[in-house]
Amino acid sequence: MPSDPGRLIAALARDQISLDLKTLDLCFLAGLYLRADRASLASFEEDVLIDLFEQVCDVVDPGVERPRKRATHAIQRLRDQRMLARVDGAGIVRSGEYTLTRLAAAVVNSFLDDEVLTRESLTLLTGQLRVQLAEILAAAKRADSADAWREHVVAPLRITVGDLVGGIERRQRGLDTQQEEVQAEIAKLLQADWFGAVERCQSLLDMTTNTLRELNEILLRDTHHFVTLLQEIQTLACDAEQTGSEETVQRVIEHVDRIAVWGGARQRAWSDYYQYVHRYLRDVVRLDPDRALSQRLRDQVASWPSVPFHLSVAAAPSIRLLRPLESRVEHPAVMRPRTDREGSPDPVDPEDTVLNIETLVQGALAAGAQSLAEVTEWVLPQFPADLRYVVIGRVAEVLAGITRTRSAIERPWRSVAPCLEIEDWELLMGDARR
Amino acid sequence: MTISSFQTLEAAISDEHFPEVDLALRRGRHIGRDDGAVYDYLVDVLDYLEPFYRRFGCELVQRADGYFYLLPSGDRLGRRQLTAGEMLVGQTLALMYLDPANLQHGGMVERETLLQRLSGLLGTETLVRTLNPRRRKFDERIAAETVRTKVAEALRRLTDLGFIDLIDDAMLRLRPALMRFAEPVRDLSDRQTALERLVQSGEISLGDANEQDENEGRDADGAEDDEEEADE
Secondary structure, three states, rough: OOOOOHHHHHHHHHHHOOOOOOOHHHHHHHHHHHHHHHHHHOOOHHHHHHHHHHHHHHHHOOOOOOOOHHHHHHHHHHHHHOOOEEEOOOOOOOOEEEEEEHHHHHHHHHHOOOOOHHHHHHHHHHHHHHHHHHHHHHHHEEEEEEEHHHHHHHHHHHHHHHHHHHHHHHHHHHHHHHHHHHHHHHHHHHHHHHHHHHHHHHHHOOOOOOEEEHHHHHHHHHHHHHHHHHHHHHHHHHHOOOOHHHHHHHHHHHHHHHHHHHHHHHHHHHHHHHHHHHHHHHHHOOOOOOOOOHHHHHHHHOOOOOEEEEEEEEOOOOOOOOOOOOOOOOOOOOOOOOOOOOOOOOOOOOOOHHHHHHHHHHHHOOOOOOOOHHHHHHHHHHHHHHHHHHHHHHHHHHHHHHEEOOOOOOEEEEEEEEOOOOOOOOOEEOOOOO | OOOOOOOOOOOOOHHHOHHHHHHHHHOOOOHHHHHHHHHHHHHHHHHHHHHHHHHOOEEEEEEEEOEEEEOOOOOOOOOOOOOOOHHHHHHHHHHHHHHHHOOOOOOOEHHHHHHHHHHHHOHHHHHHHHHHHOOOOHHHHHHHEEEEEEHHHHHHHHOOOEEEOOOOOOOOOOOOHHHHHHHOOOOOOOHHHHHHHHOOOEEEEEOOOOHHHHHHOHHHHHHHHHHHHHHH
């Protein structure tokens, strides 16, 4: 996979990658995933797939016609989208054997996965991570070759530590989802039961607050310890000039930092929400147990156009800073200094190079030059070296205008000056055009 | 007198927060718990600033919902009445503040939801006529555009006054000061009696006294000109 996001996006766009999963498809995938999980199946025979699809159809869409045909289409659709892969390689010889791809497992997981970060799971994960990092640090101290660094430091960092940190992050996302659900539930409880829901809402608020505080405390304490261990490994890698290992450690440090930042950010965000809801429960719900205020206010808004009233607010203008009074302001006229703008023109050399060339060419012809190369050789010394390249073209132009020339298909190259060669023309003497 | 960390009025107004708080209050801003340090400062110096502002002919009001504002009662300090647009938008936002459905996102609501709620509460025609009392005929498209313009203008002013926070073009956050719009129906007394009491205390004024409506929202003139043309 390309690491550059731009290239990755371009590749996805080029290949026109898309996913189109109906509810039935998702249910089918989830059924397969759970069956594989419970029965420890690595793959499914075609008949099992079709049977399972029929079972899913019975639940999702009981009245469906020709379920076997639909199963065939569904299997093909999922294979096209790289959700199912055929693994037997037998082609048309016998019916196939299929397995769920990593993509399908990830999709189903995102719906099934209810792993949420809890105090227990976080303590367990951070404990394992601490042990792993200590072992990697010991291995880094012993490592005496590039292979040793790769095998005992980089690989465990990428795989074991990466998985553990990824596990924490996945559970953080689970907790985020749970928080959203708590927020939605509080709103729903109040809508349904108003004053009767106050205690339940308050306990939901407190429970999430406590969970977040505990998690943040663990994260703050442990991530500091992880970063210390990782920095030690990084220093060893730097001393051993293992640039690759150093970069891998740096990436893990950034990952760990991200986990720590999550804790702080969620606690802050929850704190704002907590205060808002707490205030609402105290100032709105408790003071209006019958929820009559909303209705009275609704009536007030509806009747406001016929019985208008207006709130008063302070409106002191900004302090005015007056300019000093001037009875008459003299605006100076716009002027510029006088100068003699009719200066004498500067003398410059006349630009009569073309005229000179024509005269010189005629002089060369009169002197008996027989070819373009001879004429050019005659003319060039009259000009400075930097103009000669241009002059060669002009000479050919003038010569073509005043004489007739003959040239072979393969024109010979002749040297006319140091570093300058031209393709030669033979002149037809006595047949001048003018 | 509650315990304050300031010993004298001089110490209170020498604090670094005073100029900011003073200017905000004089411009009609409602300072709430969401404002953080300046709110805490006001709670701390309330005993000193109440008599201080009384000398300017205004009342420094603290509400149980957790906000302060300055209410002028004489002519010493400028005052104004909220316009029809501000009143309608403010009352609807107060209603939304009371709605538990908006708790899920910590009091954040979409501008579009506000317009839908306004239209649902008053009906489109009443809304258009209330916001454009001088117009007799309405082209639907232009009327809708004018309503959107007036609502946007009202939101901007309510933001300046500390009733809401504008998060971006689409979202806004409701603040407890919106409960001022619900004052006439806050207690169980007769609404007319409650209005009279609020008029007496200088909190509100009755009637269609808002001549400033005519001058407000000059940016809506373009739409109104179009409307004139449509009328002709």
